[in-house]
Amino acid sequence: MLYRQIAGLCCLFICCSVLAWSDKDQDGVPDKKDACPNTPSGAVVLANGCQRVSQQGDDQSSKAELNHSVFFEFGKHAVLASEYTAIERAYMMMEQVGFSTVTVVGYTDNVGNELFNVKLSIERAxxxxxxxxxxxxxxxxVIEVIGKGSDAPLSSNRTALDRKKNRRVEIKFK
Incomplete structure (x- = not known):
């Protein structure tokens, strides 16, 4: 009887440990340690879960451009309360690596006319x-704002989920 209880507790411990490893964006970095929890599928990420976008030159003194995304509701430019953590993580990363410029680029899905989408993307940024x-x-x-409208989607815009991924602002810094 005692053996079964101990075996049951061990199984519970192992199962809980497995469940604690959650990686929603599937970048190989557990969510609780992921500074950039919404990296695009297939992106190469640094140890903190943030995407390395480009490198300025070959010398070691140059800094990488880093990218963080904030997502929005359809047709809205107000930042959702749930997205404040993404902005905070971007800021914490900026403080860690340093920065001289910040570029905030707004995007939309492809619903609506492009004039409206460009205006909305600027408002989001x-x-x-x-x-x-x-x-x-x-x-x-030091912050440049750019509105790209529905240009440069992350996803195809064919489904509601694809369009949701495209309604974003990217925070880039060097």
């Missing part, structure tokens, strides 16, 4: 910029 300025005291003059 401005919303994220406002948070970086107000909450993290980043000087506004």
């Amino acid at each position: 401005e919303s994220v910029k406002a948070i970086l300025v107000k909450q993290y005291a980043i000087k506004p003059d």
Whole structure:
């Protein structure tokens, strides 16, 4: 009887340990240690889960451009409360690696006309910029805002889930 109880506890411990390893974006970094929890599928990431986008030159003194995404509801430019953690993680990474410029690029899905989508993408980028300025005291003059509309989708826009992935703002810094 005691043996069964011990075996049951061991199984419970092992099962709980397996469940503790959650990696929603499937980048190989557990969610609880992932500084960038929404990296695109197939992206090469650093040890902290953030994507390495490009390298400026070959010398070691240059800094990589890093990219963080904030996602939005359909047709809205207000930052969701659930996305504040993505902005905070981006800021923490900026503080860790240092930065001289920040580029905030807004995107939309392909629903609606492109004039509306470009305007909405700029409003989304401005919303994220406002948070970086107000909450993290980043000087506004080092933040560039760009609106790309439905240009450069992460996903195909064929399904609601694909379109949801495309409604985003990317925070890039060097």
